[in-house]
Amino acid sequence: MSRKLLVLLAVVVLGVLIVAACTSAPTAAPPAETAGAAPATGAEPQEAAAKSTLDVVKERGKLICGVNNALPGFGFIQPDGSFAGFDIDFCRALSAAIFGDPDKVEYRPLTAKERFTALSAGEIDVLIRNTTWTLTRDTELAGNFVATTFYDGQGIQVPVDSGIETLQDLEGASICVQTGTTTELNLADQMAAAGVNYTPIVFETADDTTNAYLSGRCDAWTTDKSGLVSRQSIFDDPSAHKILDVTLSKEPLGPMVRHGDDQWFDIVQWVVFATFTGEEMGVTSQNVDDVKATTQDPNVKKLLGLEGEMGQKLGLSDDWAYNIIKYVGNYEEIYNRHLGPDTVFNLPRGLNKSWVDGGLLYAPPIR
Amino acid sequence: MAQRTTEQHAVPFWRDERYLQLLGQLAVVLAVAALFYYLINNLIHGLAAQGIQLGFRFLRLTAGFDIGESLIEYSRSDTVLRALYVGFLNTLLVAFLGIIFATILGIVVGVARLSKNWLINKIAAVYVEFLRNIPLLVFLFFVYTVIFLKLPRTDNALSISFLKIYFSNRGIFIPWGIPGETFGSWLVILLVGLILAIVVGLILYRQGQRTGRMPLIGFWAPLTFVVVGLIGWIALPSAPLIKDVPVLQGRNFVGGRGFSPEFGAMLFSLAVYTSAFIAEIVRAGILAVSKGQREAATALGLSPFLTLRLVIFPQALRVIVPPLTSQYLNLTKNSSLAVAVGYPDVFAVANTILNQTGRAVEMIGITMIVYLTFSLLTSLFMNWYNARIRLVER
Incomplete structure (x- = not known):
């Protein structure tokens, strides 16, 4: 009797499953046809597919930002558990532009290798995690880089007492490197070009990489120069390590969004440009209210939403850029807050100066 | 009706x-x-x-990254497929050696746990309980960071000087032979030696069956092989293997054969960890043989060692082999933890490829197929072995 019941049960389960399969297959299909729409976010793929990322973010009431949690100065967890850093401030700027509040952000810490999957799977809205802009990533990973927020270059760090000065000195050396990074590839390319034999020791996280380096497993370790400076600041004895003069590569770092939602791409891009423009026009979080009240400059007026309804063209409110500068600051303030002379890093701005000061930061006009 | x-x-x-x-x-x-x-x-x-298309064309493209250790020639300009093959061989190496060491250690500890000697018995018990109750990943990290990375630096490496073996945090270096000009001919001689050894073994076995007194085949057959090999070595105009001794050059040892700390940590943890489980399986297998068998063997005047070898083990094997197969499979699959200590096994390399090409679905699929193949082959072999020892049972 019980066996019969079991069989009956199986038949019922089968029926339900078949019905489920038949009904869900066609509903899963539309995203393929409307590939232009924003891809799925979270648990309801069909519903979200029709919505733009901006709508999804607004409805959720917060932005989900993929970040680093182990790179002081760029993305790091503070002792109190909050996130802070250069990249984090761009998440906050985006939140300020959308919600008028810089703190409506959920930070999703990601490793170098998780980040692209997290973005393409819709787990995060935007990836702002010291990610290098390359052709392959821009195309094959189904993402788009919006702008360069930090012009970096790959460097090599060695102990001061090692006597290593150039790439050639690294003949036969072991070099620690993190997997899933452009540095892993640059290292192979540059060493092959220089004809230097070396052994790469590849680790999953930045912590593992530096631990192995510090324990003497490797003669050197490599990542972007900003990353080297940043990690060096938390070594037991930072003065025992130095960065070689050689720069292995161009590393333009910037935010990345998914393919297929042009409006969202524009928003993230112009949020970055607003911080550039703020510095260019001398608008800071300190003086933004005064400037807004007194300015006669049409360009500043457009930036601060007094003229031209620029925000609405992006799908935001007109005071979007005002909010960014008010709550987060312009590019210079963001840079100095996390990497500038008053911080342990004291990174020279180098290429990361506004074009008016001879740097590479150049935003198209807001008009 | x-x-x-x-x-x-x-x-x-x-x-x-x-x-x-x-x-x-x-x-x-x-x-x-x-x-x-x-x-x-x-x-x-x-x-x-998401605008992603599946395909395997990327396997033919240039890999672009280097791999720390490889059993075959490999450089960044080789294909992705070859990089994957390098990882595949690395996994095979660590799993194969791991299985051998784990089995030997496991049998020794398992038998030791049944020892009547209080000290040996307790040491074996502590070994098993300690290892069995630590997660492998934790143990692996411990072995890597606390043992292998804490070895002295290369400039004052621990050494067994007369053997020229060096232990440092860059790895373990031993002397090795590089094939010389006559290596090929020597291999042929070795093959002849192997055939001769088998022939000698068979003759002795026949003789043993005829006379009822089994000669020491395990001694004479290998001796034949060694003697032929030695004669060949001496007879050849130059030595087939040239001794290559590790020498400290700058910061690293050059020459000889080096085993990286990552490989060492992987092999050590896999072998030791799995041996604890194998020890318990061996103990269970031995205990499963009825007490009467042992008593009967003792009554016949067999020594304890011979009792174990001729009476207990053949019967215990029937109980031991099926769970042992599971442990071998576990060991092989656990070798994927290598990614945690930077050993370039197939999973670690697949991860790198996944990162550099963005081909998540394809790479995960390939990795799964690779492990499935490893496991099925191991299973197949062990099932064959299981069937074979079953025939021995009468």
């Missing part, structure tokens, strides 16, 4: 157990198929929505 038969035939099919059983099985198969159809369909549509 006849009426009853017709009545039985009259039972409608939905109450006929034979039909219901068939239907039930059919239902389950259909349900599973439907589930898979749904999942795959979902995957395809999901990927299409």
Whole structure:
């Protein structure tokens, strides 16, 4: 009797499953046809597919930002558990532009290798995690880089007492490197070009990489120069390590969004440009209210939403850029807050100066 | 009677157990198929929505990254497929050696746990309980960071000077032979030696069967092989293997054969960790042989060692082999933890490829197939062995 019941049960389960399969297959299909729409976010793929990322973010009431949690100065967890850093401030700027509040952000810490999957799977809205802009990533990973927020270059760090000065000195050396990074590839390319034999020791996280380096497993370790400076600041004895003069590569770092939602791409891009423009026009979080009240400059007026309804063209409110500068600051303030002379890093701005000061930061006009 | 038969035939099919059983099985198969159809369909549509296309063309492209250790020639300009093959061989190496060491250690500890000597018994018990109750990943990290990375630096490496073996945090370096000019001819001589050894073994075995006194085949056959090999070495105009001793050059040892700390940590943890489980399996197997067998063997005057070898073990093997197979499979699969300590096994390399090409679905699929193949092959071999020892049972 019980066996019969079991069989009956199986038949019922089968029926339900078949019905489920038949009904869900066609509903899963539309995203393929409307590939232009924003891809799925979270648990309801069909519903979200029709919505733009901006709508999804607004409805959720917060932005989900993929970040680093182990790179002081760029993305790091503070002792109190909050996130802070250069990249984090761009998440906050985006939140300020959308919600008028810089703190409506959920930070999703990601490793170098998780980040692209997290973005393409819709787990995060935007990836702002010291990610290098390359052709392959821009195309094959189904993402788009919006702008360069930090012009970096790959460097090599060695102990001061090692006597290593150039790439050639690294003949036969072991070099620690993190997997899933452009540095892993640059290292192979540059060493092959220089004809230097070396052994790469590849680790999953930045912590593992530096631990192995510090324990003497490797003669050197490599990542972007900003990353080297940043990690060096938390070594037991930072003065025992130095960065070689050689720069292995161009590393333009910037935010990345998914393919297929042009409006969202524009928003993230112009949020970055607003911080550039703020510095260019001398608008800071300190003086933004005064400037807004007194300015006669049409360009500043457009930036601060007094003229031209620029925000609405992006799908935001007109005071979007005002909010960014008010709550987060312009590019210079963001840079100095996390990497500038008053911080342990004291990174020279180098290429990361506004074009008016001879740097590479150049935003198209807001008009 | 006849009426009853017709009545039985009259039972409608939905109450006929034979039909219901068939239907039930059919239902389950259909349900599973439907589930898979749904999942795959979902995957395809999901990927299409994200503008990602599946394909394996990227395997033919240049890899672009270097790999720390490799059994074959490899450089950044080789293909992705070759990089994957390097990782595959690395996994094979660590799993194969791991299985051998784990088995030896496991048998020793398992037998030790049954020892009547209090100290040996307790040491074995502590070994097993300690290792069995630590997660492998934690143990691996411990072995890597606390043992292998804490070895002295290369400039004052621990050494066994007369053997020229060096232990440092860059790895373990031992002397090694590089094939010389006559290496090829020597290999032929070795092959001849092997054949001779087998012949000698067979002759001795026949003789043993005839006379009832088994000669020491395990001694004479290998001796034949060694003697032939030695004669060949001396007879050849130059030495077939040239001794290559590790020498400290700058910061690293050059020459000899080096084993990286990552490889060392992997092999050590896999072998030691799995040996604890194998020890318990061996102990269980031995205890499963009835006490009477041991008593009978003792009564016949067999020494304790011979009792173990000739009476207990052959019977215990029947109990030991199936769970032992599981442990071998576990060891092979656990070798994927190598990614945590930077040993470039197939999973670590696949991860790197995944990162550099963005081909998540393809790479995960390939990795799964690789491990499945490893495991099925191991299984197949162990099942064959299991069937073989079963025949021995009378």
